[in-house]
Amino acid sequence: MDINSSTPEVTLIVQEPSTHTVHRPYGGIEGLREIRDPAGLLLVTVFPLGMAERYSVVRESLAACYVLASQGEVYIGQSRWIDNASLQQATASAQDIAGEVYLIHAQRENWLFRTALPYLEDRLTELAEEAGLVEVTNCASARTWSSEDHAILGRFVGESLRLLFDAGCRVFHTTPASRPPAAAEADRAIVPAIEETAEIDVDAVPHLGGELALADAGLWARGYYGAEGFVVLAGSEVRAAINPSANGRSISMLPEQLAEIMVPIPGVDNRLRLGAAICFRSPAIAAKFLTGATMGSTNWVRPRYAEQIVVAE
Numbered sequence: 001m002d003i004n005s006s007t008p009e010v011t012l013i014v015q016e017p018s019t020h021t022v023h024r025p026y027g028g029i030e031g032l033r034e035i036r037d038p039a040g041l042l043l044v045t046v047f048p049l050g051m052a053e054r055y056s057v058v059r060e061s062l063a064a065c066y067v068l069a070s071q072g073e074v075y076i077g078q079s080r081w082i083d084n085a086s087l088q089q090a091t092a093s094a095q096d097i098a099g100e101v102y103l104i105h106a107q108r109e110n111w112l113f114r115t116a117l118p119y120l121e122d123r124l125t126e127l128a129e130e131a132g133l134v135e136v137t138n139c140a141s142a143r144t145w146s147s148e149d150h151a152i153l154g155r156f157v158g159e160s161l162r163l164l165f166d167a168g169c170r171v172f173h174t175t176p177a178s179r180p181p182a183a184a185e186a187d188r189a190i191v192p193a194i195e196e197t198a199e200i201d202v203d204a205v206p207h208l209g210g211e212l213a214l215a216d217a218g219l220w221a222r223g224y225y226g227a228e229g230f231v232v233l234a235g236s237e238v239r240a241a242i243n244p245s246a247n248g249r250s251i252s253m254l255p256e257q258l259a260e261i262m263v264p265i266p267g268v269d270n271r272l273r274l275g276a277a278i279c280f281r282s283p284a285i286a287a288k289f290l291t292g293a294t295m296g297s298t299n300w301v302r303p304r305y306a307e308q309i310v311v312a313e
Contacts, residue, residue, distance in 0.1 A: 044163040052087040065120040070099025078117040132284040199279040213303040
């Protein structure tokens, strides 16, 4: 008997180990925390919204990228001069809102150089939109980055994501226990701005009750979570015009790749129809491609079918 023929192939994903330390300058549990990797470059300072009104949360001005997360929304930005006064102004209207502020800055002066700040802002915004876990209230800028930029600055993104997760930020990743079983995907490494691809003409048979519709888009579109990704069913509509904010590098090649299976709809100029089922890497990428706009996975909802009306005779 050939053992190899009956043994399933197993692929192991090996990731570099890391260690984070947590410091609480004011004590307590839910207040200000500082999370850092002793062998890394960055530090994440996290505190509740409105805390800057009562305490000095930063001792001196910082060059930082910031993530403001509250009630299913997130705003991501960056500034070379963040101090306690600017934080008080930014969070003044959020005194009674549950949420936190995450500041990503350097452990030592000049360790986070100037070009890394806008790069972090753009990549974290893109990743938050792709994750689709919360509504992103700002859009990624129109800045373009070269392959050399990605190679040099990409390490800041990976380190930031690890620190943010351990600081309690669930904008980019969630915990396995909180994922819907059909939507659970293996953890993937973050790579800088890769070109998105899609598999055409897949075997599309949604499981019972698993079919989803794209809401609030003005399109007829159906999809479901498959074993290899998110499958959009044949017959779904694609918006012809693409919003510049959504035409990022991640989906720039998809219209050309899928042009052969997008057919005109008689009498309709602004939409096309998919002639075959397509498997995308994520529901957020699928929604972004279909609508030509920034949308997340939360826009895929259970279809609202019309209920049968029984008329008494």
